[in-house]
Amino acid sequence: MKNSITAQLRKTRKISYLAVAFVVFAAGLPLLHPGQAHAGQIQYRSIQMSDSSPSNGTFTSGVGSGVGVTYKVSFKAVTNASSMVIDFCQEDPIIGDTCSAPTGMSVTSAAIDPTNTGDITSSGWALTTSNAPNPRLKLAQGSGNQITAGTQENFKITGITNPSGINAATKGSFFARIYTYYSNDWKDSAGVKTYTNATSAANDGHLDYGGIALSVDSVINITARVQETLTFCVSGNDPNNWTTTGDCGDSAVTAPINGLTNTNLILGHGSPTAVLEPGIIDYANIWTQLSTNATNGAVINMHTNIPCGGLSADYQPGPPATGTCSIPAINGGAATGPTQMASGTAAFGVAINKFTPTTQAGPAAVGTLTPTTPYYDAAHYAFTGNVPDTTNTYFGMDNTTATGFDAGRTTVGPPFSGQSSYNGAVTGLFGSTVLYATGPISRVDARYTFAATPSITTPAGIYTANLSLIATGTF
Amino acid sequence: MFVWKQTFKTAGFLVLLLTLVPAIALAAQSQSNNYQVNEVFFGSGGELNACSTSFCSKQSAGELVAGNTASSNFQAQGGFNTDRQPFIEFTVSNTNIDLGKLSTSSTKTATANFTIKAYLSHGYTIVNASDPPVNGNYTMQAITSAPTASSPGTEQFGINLVSNTSPITFGADKTYTPDSTFASGQVAPDYSNHDMYVYRKDDTIAYSTASSSYTNYTISYIFNISSVTPGGTYELHHVLVATATY
Numbered sequence: 001m002k003n004s005i006t007a008q009l010r011k012t013r014k015i016s017y018l019a020v021a022f023v024v025f026a027a028g029l030p031l032l033h034p035g036q037a038h039a040g041q042i043q044y045r046s047i048q049m050s051d052s053s054p055s056n057g058t059f060t061s062g063v064g065s066g067v068g069v070t071y072k073v074s075f076k077a078v079t080n081a082s083s084m085v086i087d088f089c090q091e092d093p094i095i096g097d098t099c100s101a102p103t104g105m106s107v108t109s110a111a112i113d114p115t116n117t118g119d120i121t122s123s124g125w126a127l128t129t130s131n132a133p134n135p136r137l138k139l140a141q142g143s144g145n146q147i148t149a150g151t152q153e154n155f156k157i158t159g160i161t162n163p164s165g166i167n168a169a170t171k172g173s174f175f176a177r178i179y180t181y182y183s184n185d186w187k188d189s190a191g192v193k194t195y196t197n198a199t200s201a202a203n204d205g206h207l208d209y210g211g212i213a214l215s216v217d218s219v220i221n222i223t224a225r226v227q228e229t230l231t232f233c234v235s236g237n238d239p240n241n242w243t244t245t246g247d248c249g250d251s252a253v254t255a256p257i258n259g260l261t262n263t264n265l266i267l268g269h270g271s272p273t274a275v276l277e278p279g280i281i282d283y284a285n286i287w288t289q290l291s292t293n294a295t296n297g298a299v300i301n302m303h304t305n306i307p308c309g310g311l312s313a314d315y316q317p318g319p320p321a322t323g324t325c326s327i328p329a330i331n332g333g334a335a336t337g338p339t340q341m342a343s344g345t346a347a348f349g350v351a352i353n354k355f356t357p358t359t360q361a362g363p364a365a366v367g368t369l370t371p372t373t374p375y376y377d378a379a380h381y382a383f384t385g386n387v388p389d390t391t392n393t394y395f396g397m398d399n400t401t402a403t404g405f406d407a408g409r410t411t412v413g414p415p416f417s418g419q420s421s422y423n424g425a426v427t428g429l430f431g432s433t434v435l436y437a438t439g440p441i442s443r444v445d446a447r448y449t450f451a452a453t454p455s456i457t458t459p460a461g462i463y464t465a466n467l468s469l470i471a472t473g474t475f
Numbered sequence: 476m477f478v479w480k481q482t483f484k485t486a487g488f489l490v491l492l493l494t495l496v497p498a499i500a501l502a503a504q505s506q507s508n509n510y511q512v513n514e515v516f517f518g519s520g521g522e523l524n525a526c527s528t529s530f531c532s533k534q535s536a537g538e539l540v541a542g543n544t545a546s547s548n549f550q551a552q553g554g555f556n557t558d559r560q561p562f563i564e565f566t567v568s569n570t571n572i573d574l575g576k577l578s579t580s581s582t583k584t585a586t587a588n589f590t591i592k593a594y595l596s597h598g599y600t601i602v603n604a605s606d607p608p609v610n611g612n613y614t615m616q617a618i619t620s621a622p623t624a625s626s627p628g629t630e631q632f633g634i635n636l637v638s639n640t641s642p643i644t645f646g647a648d649k650t651y652t653p654d655s656t657f658a659s660g661q662v663a664p665d666y667s668n669h670d671m672y673v674y675r676k677d678d679t680i681a682y683s684t685a686s687s688s689y690t691n692y693t694i695s696y697i698f699n700i701s702s703v704t705p706g707g708t709y710e711l712h713h714v715l716v717a718t719a720t721y
Contacts, residue, residue, distance in 0.1 A: 044597065046720040051604055052565075053714055063605050064712035074720070092560050171564050212721055213563040213593075220567060220587045220713035224574040224608065224698050228706030295613055295705035366703050440703035475706050 040078030042210035044152060047176055048072040049162070054172075054216045055104050056164035064219045066162035070113065073178075074154045079207040081147040081180035087198040088135040090167065093175040093211025096202030101134040102174040104164020110137060113156035119145040120155040127157070134198060141184040162216050172215045179206035230292040232300075232471035236262030238386060239287050239357040239445045246362030247443055248289055267452045276327075276454045276463075279343045281390040283451040287355060290369065290437070290444055294473030297438040300369070300446070301424070302350075303431030305466040309333045309399030310348040311452060313461030326458050329426070333399025338377045341395050346455040348465070349395025351388065352376055352434050355447040367441030374398040375434050388449050395451050398432045399425045431470060562594040564689075565717040574698060577709075582625045582642040583698040590652075591660065591681075592689045593719040599660075601681040601692075602716045607632045607674055608698070608709040615698075615709055622671035631699040632711075633672025636662040636680060636692050641670040646695030649681075652688060659683045660690025672697050680715075 048071070053059070055066035062068075073086070088107070089099035107129045112122040124144015130136045137157060147153055166172040179201055182188050186195040186204075193205025201209075233248035236257055242250040256262060265284040268274030276282055292298045306312045308325030310333075315323030330349035331339045341347050352375040354368060380394035401424055426432040435446055452463075567589045574583045593599040607617035618633040625631065625642040639646045651658035660683045665673050672695075681692055694713075 044720055046718050048600075048602075048718040049716050051714055052716040059712065063714050094560060171566060173563055173565075175561075210721065211561050213561045213596075213719060215563050215565040215717050217565045217589075217715065217717070218567045218570045220570050220572070220694070220711070220715070222572045222574065222585055222587075222608070222696065222711040222713065224583060224709045224711075225576050226610070226700055226704050226706045226709065227576055229702075291702060293703055293706040295611060295707065363702075366701075440705050442702040 040208050042075040042077050042178060042180070042208045045075035045178065045210045045212055046073075047212050047214055048074070049214065051162070052216050053162065053219050054165050055162045057219065059219075066164070066216065068109075068158070069160045069162055070156050070158045071160055072154065072156045074152060075178065075210060076152045077147050077149050077180055077208050079180065080149050081182065081207050082141040082184040083181040083186045084139050084147065085179050085181075085186060085195050085201075085206075086137040086139075087177045087179075087201070089175045089177060089198060090134075090163075090170070091175070093177055093213060095177060095179070095209050095211070096199060099134045099177070099198035101131065102163035103167070104161070105135045105174070106131050106161040107135040107137055107157075107159075109159040109161070110157050111159050112139075113158050116155045118155060119147055119151070119153055136198075138186065138195075140186070147180055166216060166218065172217050173213050174216070176212040176214060177201065178208075178210050178212065179204070180208045181206055226293065228293065228473070228475050230290075230294065230298065230471060230473045232288065232290050232292075232469075234263050234286060234288050234469055236265065236284075236286050238285075239289065239355065240359045242357075243359070243361050246360040247291070250361070253289075265450060267450060276452060276458075278454050278456045278458070281341050281343070281451050281453045283388055283390065283449050285386050286448050286450075288446050288448070288469060288471075290435075290446075290471050291442045292437075292471070292473040293440045294475045295440065296474035297436065298441070298471055298473040299433045299437075300435040301431035301470045301472065302426055302434045303428070303468045303470060304426050307427055309397050309426045310346075311463035311465050313459065313463045315464075324459075326461075327452055327454060327463050329397035329399045330395050331397075333397055333425070335374045335396075335398040335401045337373055338375060338380060338394030338396040340380070341390060341451055341453055343453065344455055346453065346458045347395070348450075348452045349397045350375060350434075350451070351381060351393050351395050351449045353381055353447060354435075355445040357445060360443075360445070363443065365441070365443045365445065367437055367439060367444055369435040369437050369441065369444050369446050371435050371446075372433050374401075374432070383449075386447070386449075388451070390451065393449070393451075395449075397426060399427055401425050401428075401432070431468070434469075560594075561596060561719070561721045562592070563596070563599065563717060563719045564590075564592045565715075566590050567715065577698055577700045577704075579628050579700055579702055579704075582627050584643060584645050585696040585698075586646055587694045587696070587713070588691065589694070589715060590689050590691045591717055592658075592687065593683065593717075594686050596686050596719040596721050598682060598684040599687070599717055599719040600679045602718070603674065603676055603678050603680055604714040604716045605712055606676055608711040610705055610707040610709045613705045613707075615704070617674040618672055619675050620673075622665055622668045622673040624671055625697050625699060627699050628701055629699055630701045630704045631672070631697060633674045634666065634680070634694050634696050635668060635672050636666045636694055637669050638693075639670050639695055642697065647693040649693075650691045652691060657688035658690045659685055659687045660692070662692070 050070040051063045053064050053066040059065040090102045091098055108131055110129050112127050114122045121144050126140050126142050128138045163174055188205025195204045231248050233253050235253040237252045242252045244250045266274050267282045267284055268276050269282055309329035310325050311327040312323045312325050327346045327348050330347040352371045374396040377394050382389040382392040424432050569587045572585045577583050608615040615632045616630040618631055638648050663680050666680045
């Protein structure tokens with residue numbers, strides 16, 4: 001009896017071994033199928049978008065619009081291949097599943113990026129596109145290299161329009177399905193099976209396959225405002241003496257000089273009353289400081305009330321305006337550039353340049369002001385401190401250039417940037433441009449040196465002119 | 476004869492038993508044609524698609540492990556309710572912010588949030604795709620070198636993804652949902668310094684190196700202007716691009 005039981009157990013064990021062997025064999029059968037052994041899942045696969053915004057947003061171009069987006073496709077194939085398809089689907093990345101178009105997505109303007117290097121280039125591969133029944137990119141090898149097994153392929157497709165909304169079900173996700181093929185016309189090695197559409201792709205003879213998830217998402221919009229600023233001041237005090245704040249808020253800016261408003265300049269010499277004298281050039285300085293955050297810079301214009309641009313002893317504004325101009329603008333009010341002020345010839349002019357104090361308080365200046373041609377000649381601008389060498393410092397007073405705000409312009413805007421050639425007449429409606437900046441500036445000083453001399457025939461009198469300096473920013 | 480029958484019954488039972496086991500696993504997960512077996516389970520029960528006419532559910536019982544495990548080259552999802560579908564979920568909140576008027580004497584700050592989950596992936600990256608704030612043709616100066624502290628009076632735009640105490644207390648460190656067992660997102664090194672800010676277009680600001688559940692990030696923005704920062708309205712349309720590698 002014992003021997004009989006032992007024999008039965010042995011038989012049972014043998015049959016069990018056979019059963020196990022059968023199951024293992026049966027389970028391994030599919031792996032031996034010749035049609036499937038080479039297919040695989042592409043690895044390290046991704047699609048990076050240059051813009052993940054939905055395409056129905058506020059913006060119609062550029063980053064944030066979801067339009068004209070570049071998709072960078074990356075993957076490592078298992079098998080060499082000569083064509084591929086990328087299907088974009090709303091539902092999922094599973095091969096053979098239903099694939100409907102992500103709403104609003106379009107690939108019909110897509111193209112292979114001409115900057116691509118590697119196997120898939122615009123010269124070596126061809127791209128055909130379709131939006132129906134779902135967005136689809138079909139790439140086929142031409143003169144370029146195959147997709148190489150084991151090589152990380154990277155290529156960019158431009159001109160894609162993202163889905164137009166954030167799908168509620170997938171929370172903005174949409175999917176790509178990539179398949180590769182043996183031939184360059186999306187067929188298997190036998191030339192029998194071929195790609196038809198996404199839902200039948202599971203049995204279309206493709207080589208490798210991979211699914212990718214992508215996502216569109218909201219743009220973070222942040223708005224901030226920088227208030228437009230322009231601060232401009234005129235002072236008869238040297239900015240070296242602006243020792244408190246060093247800017248237009250410094251008390252020295254408006255501090256009287258000899259009990260008088262410091263912007264009331266007196267040209268002359270002698271005491272107790274300063275006078276002009278033939279053969280002698282008298283001068284006086286004023287300074288300005290300009291700060292502005294105007295994007296396109298600013299100009300400083302000078303406007304006089306004396307019609308000749310010079311000094312008058314009997315001017316009456318009228319109307320009608322009357323008076324003589326016995327000390328006229330230098331060089332006949334020409335705009336050609338500063339000229340030497342000759343002894344014995346009555347003239348009134350000004351030399352203007354940016355000014356850099358050595359001891360001004362507060363932060364340093366940022367940016368620069370550039371003097372215009374009629375008022376500054378680098379070769380003839382000679383100072384010792386604030387004292388001009390009147391022989392080598394030339395003066396100007398433009399009273400001939402066409403007047404008016406738009407003088408000298410042939411096009412609209414940018415109105416001031418780089419407009420060094422614009423110089424309206426000092427008697428024009430908006431005066432003559434004497435300095436300009438092409439961008440924002442801060443705490444930039446300038447010095448204006450007014451000079452005058454009479455001739456021996458200049459009538460006696462008190463000669464005056466009211467000059468207004470006007471700063472204008474273009475934001 | 477009896478012995479032979481008994482032996483046959485025993486063998487038949489073993490065959491049936493051995494063939495039933497893979498049938499359970501493949502019923503829900505096997506992939507036709509390619510014969511993929513992406514998921515197997517060991518445990519007393521579970522079903523991914525238990526459906527009535529109206530509802531479906533995922534069920535599990537006797538689950539031994541759950542979550543992601545990975546080496547440098549491979550990874551696996553543990554647990555019965557794993558999904559075979561690669562997935563990325565990326566949501567951005569607090570997407571419209573008005574900072575009002577900027578000042579040369581103080582810093583304006585703002586925060587925005589985003590959350591990402593990437594499943595069956597080798598990780599993800601979040602990339603800055605936008606230029607710094609723009610005012611017409613002018614682009615605000617961003618901190619593009621090393622992360623830098625806020626400096627009022629100096630034109631600066633920068634961000635980080637951590638909590639801060641300077642120039643004010645704002646921002647937050649990343650958090651995980653449900654916890655770090657399931658989520659593994661990280662802040663890129665240049666954007667992980669408290670009270671230090673930087674902004675470079677095309678920088679990766681956050682990432683994970685494996686499948687990850689929800690990581691919740693807070694972006695902290697700073698805006699500083701100088702006396703020559705051009706006046707006008709500055710707009711930042713901050714586009715974040717999430718890319719997962721599968």
